[in-house]
Amino acid sequence: IESESKIVKVYQIENQIYFQNITQGLFTINNGEAVLLSNDNVFKTSDVTGIFSENGNLLILTNTLGFFYLIDGKLIPCKTNSSGVLRRKTIYSSLQLSDKSFVLGTISNGIIHLKENGEVLHEINQNSGLINNTVLSVFQDIDDNIWLALDNGINCININSPFRIYQDNKGEIGTTYASAVYKDILYLGTNQGLFYKEYNTKDDFKFINGTNGQVWSLVEIDNKLFCGHNSGTFIVNDKSASLISNIAVSYTHLRAHETSLH
Numbered sequence: 001i002e003s004e005s006k007i008v009k010v011y012q013i014e015n016q017i018y019f020q021n022i023t024q025g026l027f028t029i030n031n032g033e034a035v036l037l038s039n040d041n042v043f044k045t046s047d048v049t050g051i052f053s054e055n056g057n058l059l060i061l062t063n064t065l066g067f068f069y070l071i072d073g074k075l076i077p078c079k080t081n082s083s084g085v086l087r088r089k090t091i092y093s094s095l096q097l098s099d100k101s102f103v104l105g106t107i108s109n110g111i112i113h114l115k116e117n118g119e120v121l122h123e124i125n126q127n128s129g130l131i132n133n134t135v136l137s138v139f140q141d142i143d144d145n146i147w148l149a150l151d152n153g154i155n156c157i158n159i160n161s162p163f164r165i166y167q168d169n170k171g172e173i174g175t176t177y178a179s180a181v182y183k184d185i186l187y188l189g190t191n192q193g194l195f196y197k198e199y200n201t202k203d204d205f206k207f208i209n210g211t212n213g214q215v216w217s218l219v220e221i222d223n224k225l226f227c228g229h230n231s232g233t234f235i236v237n238d239k240s241a242s243l244i245s246n247i248a249v250s251y252t253h254l255r256a257h258e259t260s261l262h
Contacts, residue, residue: 001034011051013058020048026060026070040075042068050094050104061104063091067118080118095138097159103146105135111148113159122164123202129165130155166205173205180218182225187236189215194227196239208241 025039050061093105110125174192
């Protein structure tokens with residue numbers, strides 16, 4: 001197959017080969033000949049960085065415009081919750097995992113992990129543990145670990161791990177002594193006070209005013225969240241806390257006096 005212009009990448013889907021000619025469109029190969037599938041302008045302005053099979057149609061990922069379906073020769077935008085996120089990133093590499101989710105490697109923004117329906121599961125970059133933000137290639141091994149070939153180095157991600165890393169880059173949170181999820185808010189008790197953020201979001205932790213000092217424990221009793229603090233006992237309500245006793249209390253004290261707190 002000869003070409004006077006750039007052929008970006010080559011993809012094998014089942015028993016078929018696909019490639020993009022940057023000035024002409026998307027092609028497949030039949031009997032040793034290039035066959036044009038679509039000359040949509042998207043293929044002339046954006047690089048194809050992934051091709052997948054979905055329900056008998058091609059699902060095509062571009063580097064700056066997100067996902068498209070190719071149905072009967074027509075390119076149709078695939079609108080998902082991640083469409084806005086993908087348009088703000090430059091995608092360089094991609095892989096559909098064994099569970100049908102997607103890992104997208106970006107230029108300068110690490111990886112984006114999407115559900116099969118396009119919803120963003122995780123965004124992992126240098127702030128959250130990668131040694132470099134440019135992901136040139138993605139590979140899944142037999143144990144479902146995700147290997148990333150980076151612009152400088154290699155990372156391995158256990159995508160199924162129940163643990164996530166929160167990087168306190170500013171050093172404001174301090175040392176964590178207690179944590180609790182209460183009414184969809186994650187609370188951290190540290191030697192600097194009590195902090196919170198919406199559960200399972202990428203938000204930064206925010207400080208709860210009036211809780212400066214050492215937090216020892218966070219305990220839920222009768223649908224109320226109690227905070228054992230060096231200054232006393234607080235009841236935590238959403239994004240605030242009220243001091244109900246000025247006697248310093250720890251986790252064991254809260255458990256021992258649970259009946260009296262009723």
